[in-house]
Structures are given as C-alpha cells and as structure tokens.
Amino acid sequence: MKCSKCGKEAIYHQKYSGLYLCKECFIKDVERKVRKVLGRNIIRNNMKIGVGLSGGKDSVVMTYILNKFFKPIPNSEIIVFFVDEGIKGFRKVARKFVVEFCEEYGIKYKIIPLEEEIGVSLDDIVKIAREKNLTLNPCSFCGVMRRKLLNRVALKxxxxxxxxxxxxxxxxxxxxxxxxxxxxxxxxxxxKDVEHPLLVKRIRPLKYVPEEEVQLYADLVGLKYQKEPCPYSSISYRAEISEIIDKLEDSHPGTMHSIVSGFEKLIKHLGIKMEVKTCKICGEPASGDICKVCLWMEKLGLKA
Ligand code: SF4
Ligand code: ZN
Ligand code: ZN
Known part of the structure; x- marks a missing residue:
C-alpha cells in the first residue's frame, strides 16, 4: 500500500481515518495531534513545562516530543520529574531508563524518592498495611501520592x-x-482544570494519540523504555473496561476518539464548579478537609 499523503511505501493503516501512512507521515501525524492539544498558548516562549516521566513508553514518547517542540523556543524549557516510589526491582530499572534518556537528550531532570519525602517507600507502606490488616490497593495510594509529589515539585x-x-x-x-x-x-x-494557586495546571499532550500509535512512534524513533510491568499492577476493573473498548474500536474504528471528544463536549455544559480545599494536615490542595495521602498516613500510623 502507498502512503495516502505522499505516495511512499506505507507502514501503518490508521483504521479510524482510513489513511495509509509512511514512516515520516505517521511521525508527523502523531506530532500534529500533540501540537493540537497544546496550541499556541502553550508552545511559546517563556514557558516552563514540568514533565512526569515514569520510564514507560507513554511518558518517554511525550517527553521526547515536548523536548522537540520546546528546545528551539527561546526562554522555554521542559524539566523532567521522576517519582521513585521504592518498588523493589522495578523502579531502579525505570530510573536507569529515565536518567539515560534525559542525559542523551540534554533534558534537566529531578528524581523524587518517596522515601526521602515521607520517610517510607511504597513497599514499606504495603507491608505496614498488611501488618495492620488494612485493605490498601497499592495503585490507589501510589496514584494519589505521585500526583501530590509531582504537583509539589512543579510548583516549587x-x-x-x-x-x-x-x-x-x-x-x-x-x-x-x-x-x-x-x-x-x-x-x-x-x-476541567481546577483553578487554585497551589495547583499546577495539568496537560495531557498524548490524549488524542491511541496507545498503539504511541508504541509504534517509540519503535520508529528508536526510543528505549521500560517494558516490564510493575509488580503491583493487577487485573483490574480498568482492564475489563479496556477490553470492551478495544472490541468496540475494532468493529467500529473511531470509538475511542468519539468517547473522548463526546466527553469533552459534554463537560463544557456541566455547570459544576469544583471546590479546592486546603488539607488541615499538610496544607496542600485537597478535595476534602484532609487530603487522601494524609488520611492514609494517619491510618497507617505514619507522618506525611
Ligand atoms: Fe504505582 Fe500501581 Fe503504577 Fe505500580 S502499577 S507504579 S503501584 S500505580
Ligand atoms: Zn507519507
Ligand atoms: Zn494532606
């Protein structure tokens, strides 16, 4: 098959658009989608973008594209933040990928070890929860903790x-x-972005790029990333939902795009305003009087 855009040999069939794309046109298409999300208000001078890099393919591709966009812009920069949750065997490998990647592309980076921030690692937390007979899903704690630390460092x-x-x-x-x-x-x-002086606005540059294309982009550009899954990741409800959506996408290409674009249209009409409170314990933004991390730390008998 020939590329629908330039006539060269195609390497990818984009079912939802009907296009066949060659390597160069495929790479351009992914980058165009990222550019569309960011827009001229973000890709401009005097911008500092904090980037959450875990070492997995999505965040590696995102960081690579952001670096490509921002490097030539005067007075703008990206800075990588890697949260090391302290997951034995897993995070050390990720850390190596992150450090090597940032050094290869000349990107500033900061490593944030959970143990230095709160005195314990995620492995310790899981162990303490077990000893106290508390039901704790490592991913739920890890998610809120990482969000908190990334916001904290991006703000700083x-x-x-x-x-x-x-x-x-x-x-x-x-x-x-x-x-x-x-x-x-x-x-x-x-x-919707919740406005608050202590909350750094979040952007999701890859939100219109299907996972399959992120993977192909990484392989075509030759990016290295961590492939093995985290030992705490388990078959979850999300995996079931993902299976259903994948089936629908297969028989009705474009389903994923319409789920997200439909949601984005809908959200504009929702009049709900999110109230951001300040956690009474740590003083950081929270949805309730005490943030989820502090609530958990209290239950575990630890200090945030
Ligand atoms: Fe954290 Fe769960 Fe991801 Fe592991 S799989 S890094 S525990 S969120
Ligand atoms: Zn082409
Ligand atoms: Zn708190």
Missing part, C-alpha cells in the same frame, strides 16, 4: 504546566469508568 520549580503521559486509550477508559460509576466529580476533574 515554578512550572506553568505539568504534563502527564495519558494516551487516548487511558482517557477513553477513565471516561467510561467514571460514567459507569456515576462519578461526576471525577469526570469534572478529568475534563
């Missing part, structure tokens, strides 16, 4: 935005899960 570094590597599949799954749960507040948080 004076970042205008914090970039997170969620792709189109992640977005479609999150939207569907929240619809099914009737979790309106979570939907609002997903779609």
């Amino acid at each position: 570094e004076g970042c205008n935005y914090l970039a997170i590597g969620h792709n189109l599949d992640d977005m479609a799954q999150a939207v569907m899960m929240n619809y099914i749960d009737g979790a309106i507040e979570k939907l609002v948080r997903l779609g």
Whole structure:
C-alpha cells in the first residue's frame, strides 16, 4: 500500500481515518495531534513545562516530543520529574531508563524518592498495611501520592504546566469508568482544570494519540523504555473496561476518539464548579478537609 499523503511505501493503516501512512507521515501525524492539544498558548516562549516521566513508553514518547517542540523556543524549557516510589526491582530499572534518556537528550531532570519525602517507600507502606490488616490497593495510594509529589515539585520549580503521559486509550477508559460509576466529580476533574494557586495546571499532550500509535512512534524513533510491568499492577476493573473498548474500536474504528471528544463536549455544559480545599494536615490542595495521602498516613500510623 502507498502512503495516502505522499505516495511512499506505507507502514501503518490508521483504521479510524482510513489513511495509509509512511514512516515520516505517521511521525508527523502523531506530532500534529500533540501540537493540537497544546496550541499556541502553550508552545511559546517563556514557558516552563514540568514533565512526569515514569520510564514507560507513554511518558518517554511525550517527553521526547515536548523536548522537540520546546528546545528551539527561546526562554522555554521542559524539566523532567521522576517519582521513585521504592518498588523493589522495578523502579531502579525505570530510573536507569529515565536518567539515560534525559542525559542523551540534554533534558534537566529531578528524581523524587518517596522515601526521602515521607520517610517510607511504597513497599514499606504495603507491608505496614498488611501488618495492620488494612485493605490498601497499592495503585490507589501510589496514584494519589505521585500526583501530590509531582504537583509539589512543579510548583516549587515554578512550572506553568505539568504534563502527564495519558494516551487516548487511558482517557477513553477513565471516561467510561467514571460514567459507569456515576462519578461526576471525577469526570469534572478529568475534563476541567481546577483553578487554585497551589495547583499546577495539568496537560495531557498524548490524549488524542491511541496507545498503539504511541508504541509504534517509540519503535520508529528508536526510543528505549521500560517494558516490564510493575509488580503491583493487577487485573483490574480498568482492564475489563479496556477490553470492551478495544472490541468496540475494532468493529467500529473511531470509538475511542468519539468517547473522548463526546466527553469533552459534554463537560463544557456541566455547570459544576469544583471546590479546592486546603488539607488541615499538610496544607496542600485537597478535595476534602484532609487530603487522601494524609488520611492514609494517619491510618497507617505514619507522618506525611
Ligand atoms: Fe504505582 Fe500501581 Fe503504577 Fe505500580 S502499577 S507504579 S503501584 S500505580
Ligand atoms: Zn507519507
Ligand atoms: Zn494532606
């Protein structure tokens, strides 16, 4: 097959658009989608973008593209933040990928070890919860903790935005899960930026790029990333939702895009305003009187 854009040999069939793309046109197409999300208000001078880099393919591709966009712009920069949760065997490998990647591309980076921030690692937390007979899903704690630390460091570094590597599949799954749960507040948080002086605005540059294309982009550009899964990741409700969406995408290409774009249209009409409170314990932004991390730390008998 020939590339629908330039006539060269195609390497990819984009079912949802009907296009066949050669390597160069495919790479351009992914970057065009990222440019569309950011727009001229973000890709401009005097911008500092904090980037959450985990070492997995999504955040590696995101960081690579952001670096490509921002490097030539005067007085603008990206800075990588890597949260090391302290997951034995897993995070050390990720850390190596992150350090080597940043050094190869000349990107400033900061490593944030959880143990230095709160005195214990995620492995310790899981162990303490078990000893206390508390049901703790490592991913739930890890998620809120990472969000808190990334916001904290991005704020300290004076970042205008914090970039997170969620792709189109992640977005479609999150939207569907929240619809099914009737979790309106979570939907609002997903779609609207909550204004607060202590919250750095989040951007999701890959939100219109399907996971399959993120993977292909990484392989075509020759990016190295961590492939093995985290030992705590388990077959979850999200995996079930993902299976259903993948089936629909297969028989009705474009389903994922319409889930996300439909949600974005809907969210504009939702009049709910999210209130941001200040955690009574740590003084950081929270949805309730005490933030989720402090609530957990209290239960575990630890200090945040
Ligand atoms: Fe954290 Fe869960 Fe991701 Fe592991 S799989 S890094 S525990 S969120
Ligand atoms: Zn082409
Ligand atoms: Zn708190």
